[in-house]
Amino acid sequence: xxxxxxxxxDPSQVQDRRGSRVGxxxxxxxxxxxxIIIVVIxxxxxxxxSQLLGLxxxxxxxxxxxxxxxxxxxxxxxTGADANTRxxxxxxxxxxSIQDYWDTTFTNYGxxxxxxxxxxxxxSTQGACGYASGASGPFYCPTxxxxxxxxxxxxxxxxxxxxxxxPFAEAYVLAHEYGHHVQDLLGVLDxxxxxxxxxxxxxxxxxxxxxxxxxxxxxHAAETGxxxxxxxxxxxxxxxxxxxVGDDRIQRETQGYVSPESWTHGSAEQRQAALExxxxxxxxxxxxxxxxxx
Numbered sequence: 001x002x003x004x005x006x007x008x009x010d011p012s013q014v015q016d017r018r019g020s021r022v023g024x025x026x027x028x029x030x031x032x033x034x035x036i037i038i039v040v041i042x043x044x045x046x047x048x049x050s051q052l053l054g055l056x057x058x059x060x061x062x063x064x065x066x067x068x069x070x071x072x073x074x075x076x077x078x079t080g081a082d083a084n085t086r087x088x089x090x091x092x093x094x095x096x097s098i099q100d101y102w103d104t105t106f107t108n109y110g111x112x113x114x115x116x117x118x119x120x121x122x123x124s125t126q127g128a129c130g131y132a133s134g135a136s137g138p139f140y141c142p143t144x145x146x147x148x149x150x151x152x153x154x155x156x157x158x159x160x161x162x163x164x165x166x167p168f169a170e171a172y173v174l175a176h177e178y179g180h181h182v183q184d185l186l187g188v189l190d191x192x193x194x195x196x197x198x199x200x201x202x203x204x205x206x207x208x209x210x211x212x213x214x215x216x217x218x219x220h221a222a223e224t225g226x227x228x229x230x231x232x233x234x235x236x237x238x239x240x241x242x243x244x245v246g247d248d249r250i251q252r253e254t255q256g257y258v259s260p261e262s263w264t265h266g267s268a269e270q271r272q273a274a275l276e277x278x279x280x281x282x283x284x285x286x287x288x289x290x291x292x293x294x
Contacts, residue, residue, distance in 0.1 A: 002167065002227045002234060003080035003093050009226075011073040013099060013115065014092050015146075018122040080226060087151060087170075088120060094171045095147075097226035098178045101217050104224075105284065106185075116140075116181045118147040118174070138173055140180035142189055147177040160253065163244035164237055168230055172238035172275070175217045179210030197264050207265040208274040211242055212287035215278020235279065242275045243268035 073092060076082060083093035095118050106113035119125065124133045128143035134150030141148065154170055157163040183189050183206065196203055218238060222229040230238075243249065246268025248258045265271070277286050 002221075002230055003083040003090070004226060004228060005079060005081040005084065007080035007083075007093070007226045009077050009079060009083060009089065009092050010096050011077045011089075011092050013095050013117055014073055014077075014088075015117055015119045016073050016088070017125050018120055018151075083226075090167060090170065091118065091120065091149070091151075091174065093226050094174045095178075097221055097224040098175055098217050100224040100226070101220050102178065102182055111185075114145065114185060116145045116147060116178065118149060118177075121148065121150055122152070123150070138177055140177045140184070142180075142184045145181060145184065147174070147181070149174070149177075157241060157244055164240045166234070166237035168234035168237040169241035171218070171221075171230075171234075172214055172241045175214035176210050178217070179213030180206075182213055183210065197262050199260050199263055199267065199270070201263070203264045204266045204270070208270055209287050211266075211271050211274035212278040213284065214238075215275040215280075216282055216284055216287065217278075218275075219279050219282035239272050239275060242271040246271050 073088060076086065077089035077092045080093060082089040084090075099113075099115055103113040103115075119127065121132070122134065124131065125148065126132070127141050127146060127148060129139075129141035132139070132148050134152055137153050137156075138147065138149040140146075153173070154165060157169065158165040163169060180189070188206070188209070198204070218230065218235070221227045245265065247263040247265050248260075248267045251258050251262075260267075266274070274287075
């Protein structure tokens with residue numbers, strides 16, 4: 001495992017809502033194959049599921065939350081040694097490393113980095129961007145500046161979409177979502193326009209840029225002190241995870257054919273190439289991020 005055993009973790013950057021049950025049901029529109037495709041597109045990293053699904057909450061079940069904590073991250077996740085033995089502590093360690101890197105990078109460019117919490121949940125939860133289901137996949141909500149993640153998503157990557165899996169596949173997913181947070185802080189998400197689609201669309205550009213930013217962090221991950229330098233096998237895990245959530249691979253799996261005009265995240269080849277760009281350059285400017293110069 002890639003964590004320095006003596007590194008001190010900061011679990012306050014991660015909220016643990018696992019074991020909470022949100023008393024809400026949802027009504028969906030546009031059923032049949034169209035609904036299936038929309039749901040699967042939400043699995044592609046970075047989507048806002050409540051927008052994609054047209055999801056409407058109805059308080060038909062018992063209101064509020066029945067909270068039963070699965071774990072206490074504050075006491076369980078103290079050091080890198082804990083991150084090497086527990087998945088939830090590993091998430092804490094990755095979040096700490098990612099945010100440490102971006103805080104330092106923003107400071108070096110004379111900018112202010114604002115920390116974003118990651119919310120771990122099981123099944124469903126409620127956030128500023130609406131109701132979130134574990135089936136929707138991880139996503140970043142710019143309204144509350146939080147990353148939402150159900151850990152079962154990583155099993156889905158392997159069992160349904162054929163990813164190799166592994167700890168550094170998890171690191172890529174988190175780094176991609178925090179790439180959206182960086183975009184949000186820089187105003188990229190505000191200027192991204194509407195929900196267009198296609199290989200050359202702004203939607204695809206936003207996702208590929210987040211992949212590139214994930215690669216930039218990976219190139220510098222060891223410098224944060226939380227991790228040792230990733231091995232070639234771990235790098236391969238992240239590249240494979242990026243390819244497994246390409247629009248073309250998702251579409252082949254769910255509808256049996258590829259329709260590039262509906263892409264919102266990019267093909268497997270595009271996503272892998274974007275991640276590799278960040279990895280090889282280690283430079284945010286290689287990601288065409290506006291507003292910063294050397």
